[in-house]
Amino acid sequence: MGDEWAGSDDEIARAALASSPNAVVALDRDQSVLVWNAAAERVFGWSAEEVVGRRAPIVPDELTTEHTAALERVRTGEPVSLRTRRLHSNGTLLDLRVDISALRLGSAVGGYVCVYHPALADHVARERVARRARLVRRLTDVVGDINSELELSAVLDRISASLTELTGADAGGFVLIEGERLRLVSTYQLPASIRGTTTELRTSLVDKLLRTGKTVLLESHGLDDLVWARLSGLHTIALGLAAVGGRPYGALYALFANRTPGHLELELLELLAGHAGIAVGNAVAYQEAVRQRAHERAVFDASADGIALLDQAGRVVRWNPAAAELTALPGESVIGGPPPFPVPGAGEKGTFQLDNGRWLDVVSAQIEETGEVVVDFRDVTAAKELEEAKDLFLATTSHELRTPITIVRGFASTLDSRWDKMNDPERRSAVHTIAERARSLGELMDHLLLGARAGADELKVRIEEFDLAERIEGATLGLPALSDRHRVEVDLAEGLPYVLGDALATDIILGQLLENAFKYSPRGGLISVGAWPEEDNVVVVVDDEGVGIAPPDRERIFERFVQVDSGDRRRFGGVGLGLYIVRSLARAQGGDVSAHPRPEGGTRMRLVLRCAAPIRSDTPMR
Numbered sequence: 001m002g003d004e005w006a007g008s009d010d011e012i013a014r015a016a017l018a019s020s021p022n023a024v025v026a027l028d029r030d031q032s033v034l035v036w037n038a039a040a041e042r043v044f045g046w047s048a049e050e051v052v053g054r055r056a057p058i059v060p061d062e063l064t065t066e067h068t069a070a071l072e073r074v075r076t077g078e079p080v081s082l083r084t085r086r087l088h089s090n091g092t093l094l095d096l097r098v099d100i101s102a103l104r105l106g107s108a109v110g111g112y113v114c115v116y117h118p119a120l121a122d123h124v125a126r127e128r129v130a131r132r133a134r135l136v137r138r139l140t141d142v143v144g145d146i147n148s149e150l151e152l153s154a155v156l157d158r159i160s161a162s163l164t165e166l167t168g169a170d171a172g173g174f175v176l177i178e179g180e181r182l183r184l185v186s187t188y189q190l191p192a193s194i195r196g197t198t199t200e201l202r203t204s205l206v207d208k209l210l211r212t213g214k215t216v217l218l219e220s221h222g223l224d225d226l227v228w229a230r231l232s233g234l235h236t237i238a239l240g241l242a243a244v245g246g247r248p249y250g251a252l253y254a255l256f257a258n259r260t261p262g263h264l265e266l267e268l269l270e271l272l273a274g275h276a277g278i279a280v281g282n283a284v285a286y287q288e289a290v291r292q293r294a295h296e297r298a299v300f301d302a303s304a305d306g307i308a309l310l311d312q313a314g315r316v317v318r319w320n321p322a323a324a325e326l327t328a329l330p331g332e333s334v335i336g337g338p339p340p341f342p343v344p345g346a347g348e349k350g351t352f353q354l355d356n357g358r359w360l361d362v363v364s365a366q367i368e369e370t371g372e373v374v375v376d377f378r379d380v381t382a383a384k385e386l387e388e389a390k391d392l393f394l395a396t397t398s399h400e401l402r403t404p405i406t407i408v409r410g411f412a413s414t415l416d417s418r419w420d421k422m423n424d425p426e427r428r429s430a431v432h433t434i435a436e437r438a439r440s441l442g443e444l445m446d447h448l449l450l451g452a453r454a455g456a457d458e459l460k461v462r463i464e465e466f467d468l469a470e471r472i473e474g475a476t477l478g479l480p481a482l483s484d485r486h487r488v489e490v491d492l493a494e495g496l497p498y499v500l501g502d503a504l505a506t507d508i509i510l511g512q513l514l515e516n517a518f519k520y521s522p523r524g525g526l527i528s529v530g531a532w533p534e535e536d537n538v539v540v541v542v543d544d545e546g547v548g549i550a551p552p553d554r555e556r557i558f559e560r561f562v563q564v565d566s567g568d569r570r571r572f573g574g575v576g577l578g579l580y581i582v583r584s585l586a587r588a589q590g591g592d593v594s595a596h597p598r599p600e601g602g603t604r605m606r607l608v609l610r611c612a613a614p615i616r617s618d619t620p621m622r
Contacts, residue, residue, distance in 0.1 A: 023116040026103055031055050031071070034103075034111060043096075043116060045089030058086045060093065074100050075109055083119050095119040156186035159252060163272060164188055167238070167265040169254035171231045174242075175206065176250045182206060185250075190230055197227050205239055206251045215241045216270045218261065233257035238266060240273030306360075308339055310373040317372075326379050328356050343375055351380065359384040408434050461502035461588045465612040468531065468538055469496045471503060475510040476529055485524025493532040498612040501589035506609070509585055509593070512578045513542040513605045521546030521602065537591075537608050545602040554595045558583045 017024055017035060023043040026035035033056050036048040044058050051057075059067045063084060070080045079101045085093045096116045103111035156174045163172035171189035175182045182204055184197045201207050205226075209217040219237045223229055228237060236256040242249050252273045254261065261269075300307055306323035308316050316339055319331040327340055334340065343364050344350035350362045362377040411430040419427065469492050479488045499506075517527045525545030532539055549557060558579050579593075586593045591609040598604050 021117075025056065025114045025116070026111060027071075027114065028103075028111040029075075029109070031112075035113075040116070043088075043094065043118075044086065060085060060087055070098075070100055071112055074102050074112055077102065086116065153186070157188070159272070160186045160188035163252060163254050163269070166268045166272060167254045167261060168256075168259055169238070169261070169265075170234075170257040170259075171228075171255040173228070173253045173255075174250055175253065177201060177206065177248055182251075184227065190228075190255075194227050194230060199227070205237065206241075206248075209239060209241055209251065210248060215273065216266050218266065228253065228255055231255050231257055236260060238269050240269040242273045304378070306377045308334075308375040308377075310339070310343070310375060312371040314338055314343070314373070323377070326358065326360065326377065327354060339375060341377070343373065346373075351384075357381070408438060461505050461585065463500055463502065463589065465498045465500060466503040466506075468499045468506070468540070468609065471506050471510060472529060472531060472540065475507065475514060479514065479518075479527070483518060483524065486518060486521070487526050489526060489528045491528065491530045496531055497533055497538060499538050499609040500612050501591065501609050502585075505585040505589060509582050509607060510540075510542075512582050513593075513607065516578065516605070517542050517544040517546070517603075520544065525602070533611065534608075536611050536614060538611055540607040540609070542605045542607075543598055543602065545598075545600065548597060548601060549595055549603055551597075554597075557595060558593070 017037040020037060020039055023040035024035060024037045025033060025040050028034055032054055033051045036046075036051050036056070041047055044056070046056070046058075066082075066084065070082065073080050079099070081097065081099045083095070083097050086096050086098075088094055095118070097119045099115045101113050102109045103113050160172040160174055163169060171187070173184055173188065173190060174186040176185050178198075180201050181198050182201055184195055187195055205217060205219055208219075209215075217239050219239075220235060223234055223237060226237075228234060234255055234257050238254040238256070238261050240252045240254075242252055252269065254265070254269055300318070300320050303320060303322055306326045307318075307320045308323055309318035311317050315336055316334045319334050323334075324330050327334075329340060340354065341352045341360060341362060342350060344362055346364055346366045348363070351359060352362060353359050358379055359381045360377045361380045362375060364373050364375045366373050411434050415422070415427065415430050422430070472490065472492060476488060476490050479486075514527070514529075521527070521544040523546075526543070528541075528543045530541050530543075583593045586607060586609070589609060591607065593608075594606050596604040596606060
């Protein structure tokens with residue numbers, strides 16, 4: 001024991017009694033006062049000299065029996081603690097709690113020790129404990145409420161509001177740490193105008209808190225220059241650090257103007273800030289998940305490819321808009337069942353034709369984590385048809401070339417081997433046949449060349465004024481002599497205006513349209529050609545009474561290598577480039593060509609070219 005404790009035990013005991021905050025009264029077995037410490041003097045108003053050696057006049061008459069019974073219980077070895085009343089020297093009654101125990105001298109009970117303390121202190125302590133318990137229960141409710149909200153802004157607002165309820169603060173706010181700056185994102189009982197305020201982290205209370213290594217900070221100085229000074233009478237700021245994933249994310253501010261925070265308030269602020277970090281982390285994760293799902297759905301919905309998600313049983317669980325469009329099957333008719341086509345194995349590609357005639361390329365991939373399958377498919381009908389058309393083109397071109405070449409070769413061989421044996425008319429007939437077949441080959445080559453140029457957008461035309469009526473008359477002049485089964489009529493509007501375009505290209509267009517009219521009306525009939533002004537254009541029509549064109553094919557006939565199987569059209573031969581060249585030449589001049597049905601049967605081909613000058617309003621119309 002140190003020198004400062006070198007005094008006797010009696011001295012130490014007297015010092016302890018004198019220092020006790022509670023009134024200590026020791027009684028002998030006759031209840032005469034043996035000890036009356038300084039706290040007893042303060043509590044009861046009598047000095048030690050007045051009471052030591054006699055009974056202390058502090059027990060009211062009506063409580064004498066209670067007091068005696070308590071001493072008897074203590075004498076038999078049982079300490080007693082009870083709330084009671086005692087008299088003050090001024091005659092007033094004091095509400096006290098007394099703890100009575102035996103004063104032992106060796107093994108015998110030599111008296112009693114009574115320790116008095118105000119009952120109000122017990123009440124305050126109990127109230128403090130009860131308040132703490134209520135606040136902790138409320139904190140639990142608040143945390144549950146905060147965690148039930150997943151929108152970040154709503155989470156922060158609820159935290160700020162709950163802060164004032166739990167700590168008794170007059171206002172609150174939440175700031176985010178954004179790199180080297182702070183941003184005020186949520187306030188409660190403060191002007192809404194200060195939301196969004198930013199400041200440097202290094203000059204803030206948050207930086208001061210971070211440098212302390214603690215999680216809470218109490219500050220009462222230098223507050224006038226802070227944005228929080230908008231709260232009138234502000235004298236204290238308490239702030240708690242909120243962390244997400246172990247890293248500081250922001251801070252929760254409690255502002256006090258009408259009261260001063262204590263240890264309990266700081267403890268609640270620290271707990272709430274910790275839970276705020278968890279709630280904010282949940283909200284941030286939720287928002288990221290929502291954003292990710294939104295991105296995925298945007299890609300899923302905006303994809304030009306059809307996309308389907310299949311569960312482990314092969315049932316469709318998602319079906320994007322492109323899938324519905326490609327298959328003509330809405331999602332509600334597909335989801336819950338298998339897709340309307342076979343699904344190839346992962347990493348493989350399959351090509352399938354749907355009932356609606358479309359061809360699809362289909363690939364799939366498995367999601368290892370869930371066992372689901374993503375199926376991607378796209379429309380390859382055009383490519384499939386082009387592939388088929390090219391095959392048909394090659395076969396048809398071979399056929400178209402073989403016939404004249406065979407004939408030219410045969411007649412040339414005949415002339416070579418039998419020239420001297422043939423008479424002059426026979427030789428001339430053979431040469432004429434060779435010339436005709438050579439002309440056919442030249443026309444076929446011209447078509448192939450024009451088709452190639454049109455496909456490469458390399459058709460060159462000259463745009464100038466020319467007389468369309470003259471071109472129509474020239475194209476139809478010798479037609480009646482070509483067939484004894486066809487009649488040709490030409491009906492041109494009087495004063496047909498000049499048009500803008502290329503005269504030679506228009507000759508090719510008219511020649512092809514007239515050739516088709518003859519070709520596709522094998523039983524003969526009327527071929528009529530008409531022309532008239534219409535708005536700022538001139539319209540030329542070529543009508544026939546032939547086999548006609550099915551509605552789905554009226555646009556397809558203008559594609560390259562296409563020869564539709566409508567009726568007996570396929571038996572007329574050709575490489576499928578004529579109408580493709582016609583439309584390409586018409587559009588290169590700023591016009592167009594289209595196919596239409598005739599009510600009486602057959603086809604109307606309609607050519608539109610631009611007028612060289614505006615048409616007068618009194619020009620007759622058809």
